[in-house]
Amino acid sequence: MSEKTYFEPKDLKNFKNITEWQEEYGKKFFDWYSSVFKEGALTEREKSLIALAVAHAIQCPYCIEAYSSACLVKGADEEQMMEAVHVAAAIRSGTTLVYGTQMMKHVNKMSM
Numbered sequence: 457m458s459e460k461t462y463f464e465p466k467d468l469k470n471f472k473n474i475t476e477w478q479e480e481y482g483k484k485f486f487d488w489y490s491s492v493f494k495e496g497a498l499t500e501r502e503k504s505l506i507a508l509a510v511a512h513a514i515q516c517p518y519c520i521e522a523y524s525s526a527c528l529v530k531g532a533d534e535e536q537m538m539e540a541v542h543v544a545a546a547i548r549s550g551t552t553l554v555y556g557t558q559m560m561k562h563v564n565k566m567s568m
Contacts, residue, residue: 463517471518501530508537509544 475482493503504526511519527537 465518465521468518468522499530501527501532504530505532505536505540509540512541513544513548
C-alpha cells in the first residue's frame with residue numbers, strides 16, 4: 457500500500473506548466489532562472505550546492521530532490537552536499553537565536 461503524501465515527487469515534473477495560467481511571467485521566470493544557474497562568478501556546481509542548502513532552509517521537498525540530483529550531476533559529492541546542508545542549518549538556528557535578542561529587549565523593558 458502506497459502512503460499518500462501532500463508532496464508527490466511526480467508533481468515536480470509539472471513545474472514547467474506554471475506558464476499555462478500566466479504565460480508571460482512564467483516564461484520570464486524560466487528565462488531568469490536558467491540564466492541564474494549558468495556558470496558565472498560561481499561554478500554551476502557551487503550554485504547547485506547553494507540551491508541545495510536553500511532548499512533545506514525553506515524545506516521544499518521538490519527542490520531538495522531536484523538539487524540533490526543536480527549536485528551529483530555537477531560533480532559534488534555527498535560530503536560537500538551534507539556540509540552545505542549544515543551551513544543552511546547553522547544559519548536557520550542562528551536566525552532563531554538572534555531573534556532571542558528581541559525577546560531579551562522586550563523582557564528587559566517590561567522589567568524596568
